[in-house]
Amino acid sequence: IALQRFMLQPGAPATKVLCLTEVVTPDELRDDEDYEDIVEDMRTECGKFGTLTNVVIPRPNPNGEPTPGLGKVFLEYVDVESATKARQGLNGRKFGGNQVVAVFYSENKFSEGDYDG
Amino acid sequence: SGTGGRKRKSRWADDEPKPVIQLPDFMKDFTGGIEFDPEIQALNSRLLEISRKLQSGMLLDDGPEGARSPSPEPIYDNMGVRINTREYRAREKLNRERQEIISQIIKKNPAFKPPADYRPPKLHK
Numbered sequence: 757i758a759l760q761r762f763m764l765q766p767g768a769p770a771t772k773v774l775c776l777t778e779v780v781t782p783d784e785l786r787d788d789e790d791y792e793d794i795v796e797d798m799r800t801e802c803g804k805f806g807t808l809t810n811v812v813i814p815r816p817n818p819n820g821e822p823t824p825g826l827g828k829v830f831l832e833y834v835d836v837e838s839a840t841k842a843r844q845g846l847n848g849r850k851f852g853g854n855q856v857v858a859v860f861y862s863e864n865k866f867s868e869g870d871y872d873g
Numbered sequence: 874s875g876t877g878g879r880k881r882k883s884r885w886a887d888d889e890p891k892p893v894i895q896l897p898d899f900m901k902d903f904t905g906g907i908e909f910d911p912e913i914q915a916l917n918s919r920l921l922e923i924s925r926k927l928q929s930g931m932l933l934d935d936g937p938e939g940a941r942s943p944s945p946e947p948i949y950d951n952m953g954v955r956i957n958t959r960e961y962r963a964r965e966k967l968n969r970e971r972q973e974i975i976s977q978i979i980k981k982n983p984a985f986k987p988p989a990d991y992r993p994p995k996l997h998k
Contacts, residue, residue, distance in 0.1 A: 797884045836922050840918055850885070
């Protein structure tokens with residue numbers, strides 16, 4: 757019941773956007789082929805929970821400037837339900853040996869391209 | 874690159890059983906496991922989505938011009954202001970679905986505490 761009340765509250769944290777942390781290292785993202793592989797792995801596996809509308813994986817800046825959201829993977833789903841399923845399914849799973857942490861991410865921030873939250 | 878039949882193992886580990894957090898027995902009694910029922914979860918998330926839509930105050934609309942079904946006859950209040958605007962009808966539609974979902978959740982989980990503005994459907998005999 758506590759959970760249900762929590763879910764009914766306005767501003768409850770469930771969103772359509774899922775953020776995976778502790779997933780990828782900057783080194784893996786620097787190599788084009790590795791990067792493509794990672795994107796493909798994400799699309800394939802994360803698409804099993806629902807329709808993905810967007811996948812964003814920030815890459816390191818070639819000039820060495822810090823990239824917002826580096827090391828994170830952002831998955832936007834078509835609805836909150838899919839994102840919720842994905843969060844349950846992905847949280848704690850291993851990707852390339854790293855244990856994935858999946859959290860909801862602000863839809864507004866995501867749509868504004870703000871990956872630093 | 875990335876295609877062309879190149880066989881490659883996904884970086885995702887096989888769906889290994891997640892470390893299941895064993896709930897103490899008294900907790901099991903408390904939740905009854907019902908909150909993890911996928912049907913109820915689906916209803917809950919739809920309910921959440923509707924609540925968010927209604928609360929966001931964003932313009933509710935049925936879709937683009939032309940793709941909509943014909944509007945009903947306008948109804949005006951005694952000030953001559955139209956009552957059943959498209960926005961109003963969209964909001965009513967969501968409200969009805971919301972009430973319906975809450976009824977379904979209650980049917981499955983009598984312990985569910987409905988929101989304060991929920992009105993149970995009238996029982997017809």
